Amino acid sequence: MVPVPEVDTIEELNERLAAIDEAEDKRHIHGANTSIGFNFAEEAPLLAPLPADDFDCGVTLTPTVRRDSRIVVRQSYYSVPARFIGRQVRVSLRANELLVFDRHRVVARHPRLTRRYAYRDELDHYLEILMVKPGALAGSTGLALARAAGTFTDTHDAFWAAARAAHGDAAGTRALIEVLLLHRRMPHEAVLAGITATLNAGSSSPELVAIEARKAERRPETLLDDEDLVELAEPGPGEQAAAGKPASTNVITLPVRNPVLDDNRPLPSVAAYDQLLRLRSSKGTA
Template sequence: MEWIDAMLREDLSAPRKQRHTARRIYDRLRVEYDFNMACYSTICTYVNKRRAEILADAREGRMHLEGTVPQLHAPGAEAEVDFADVWVRLAGEPVQCHLFTLRLSYSGKAVHRVYVSESQEAFMQGHVEAFRVLGGVPTRHIRYDNLKPAVNRVCFGRTRVESQRWTAFRSFYGFDPFYCIPGQEGAHEKGGVEHEGGRFRRTHLVPVPEVDTLEELNERLAEIDEVEDKRHVHGANTSIGFNFAEEAPLLAPLPADDFECGITLTPKVRRDSRIVVRQSYYSVPARFIGRQVRVSLRANELLVFDRHRVVARHPRLTRRYAYRDDLDHYLEILMVKPGALAGSTGLAQARAAGTFTDTHDAFWAAARTAHGDAAGTRALIEVLLLHRRMPHEAVLAGITATLNAGSSSPELVAIEARKAEHRPETLLDDEDLAELAVPGPGEQTAPGKPASTNVITLPIRNPVLDDNRPLPSVAAYDQLLRLRSSKGSA
């Protein structure tokens, strides 16, 4: 029994998957101790009973040692980092995002940012944003969980195998990490940020925020962080902002440039004018089909480059097989295949985003009625191409003026859009465009509303200057005529 108890006590500190089973204890008793006075079933009965008792004794002995010890933090020395889940209604759709929090241990000054994932790019971008707001870096260390963006493998004790890019990042800014014990026990080692994430979410993110983009939400959070400088941490006589003013000069200085947190990839553009990045699909302009492009994958967005010029920009997707298509990227293909426009994913997403408006639909319907489906759709595509070089509002004003004139000519849309672009005061807002919209088939003009006019304002021509110079002489050409007649007579 003493031999078995010793083996079971060894299991208390052994890895969970490398502890003694009853069969292993039975084999060791026979081989190492030459013990054969009990059968296997007897050993099993004793092991099942004693394992629970030894574990209970060990826990009871540690109960007197469990607890927390208040700590004193030096100004500018320590900080804590953590992620917290948060829901955001993004462009009308509920999305689970992640709240990054970096909190200084001395003053309680915290910086919060929301990212679409807990990726390494978001993890490092959160640090960059926080360091920029704080104006420096903690001089001693920053406390972390064993987050996957930083830690590849957890070893015994506090030894960790870090990822290569994370090692380069913290070396760039010159700070040391402090990794907490895995599990619930480690949460007490950075209790400040654990409490801060939940408090901030309950205080400022209830009800669920509704925004169009995460950039808009992060701007709002930056304003909240500034207002919270007036808050007093529980038990403190001075505010967070007052304590941070004392702490800020003691932080280590920042490097001259920010660390590039995005990763560079070079995917190949497929026949559907898409690239595949992290099992998600993003559209690029059709002229790059079959070529490799340079992609910068960042915390909340994805950029596609042609040399040094950005040719496509998309919000970052986190769900497998999700896609993001820009209708403008397919216009050259749709000019050849106009029938594919009606059911295209790019058109559906443009409608949802509000870039393809009812004004465009009205022009499309008028063009198809006047020219047929294929030619009318090509006329619409020519109008959509105007958005590449003209403001969105100017093109809408040009479409409205053209429809009110009873025309569906893309050339006339270009003329009216150019006039509106050079005269910004003539641009119309959404309400004005709705009032000037042409009634559809079977619709009537509202009482008291003037009917649309067919008068088109043409640009004023420049007057021709008076020229008193004599007309050029053509006498020399008469010789050619005489020469031709003489050859004919011969």
């Protein structure tokens, strides 16, 4: 560690330290027949066990969430869910990561930043704001970081393009945001499978993506048979034109639902309300 290493991320520093540790384990102290790593392996069983309770080795802080849905910790900026704007949150600042808590639940997790004025944004933290202002999505830092991290894939881009072609920029972007919200409660692979199935059907409906994602999340042996499925909906002419596929393929399937039981009860009478009408009429003539 002398001179002090210059790294871009904590992960890079940890990789260097791991390489140093591996080399140290193979080193022989002058006059010893065995290596340092061999000696430690012999002594490890004699050490006392670790405590049963976890020890929080981080520094606890309570910053206030700014209007841009970020907190400032050691002159670095980290995003948190937009619902916490204006509130204080509890933060555990650790050697290689930062955790944000709402009571005892982790609501945000970021790798620790090593440079002043650096920032780290999660696209998911801004979805509620972007639903109101969809035009801000294209140029947002959260989207740029999501692309770089690989969480916003080419499949998402394809759905976004189809949705904007079918519904316009604002409505199409809101449809994409509804799909992105599905990642909060469904596996990433299931949502991507739902998007792919919906695009293959010539549709850009987020509701159909949710249905297809649930189907993809199931195991193959639990899927329903063809005779138990019915056609639910077809996309509009705009979606068919965007996809360039015939309408016969634009269907989605759902389990058959039992018909509503017949209700033979007589319809309710509204004769009592005629008194109110006559009363209003008489006041108007007076």
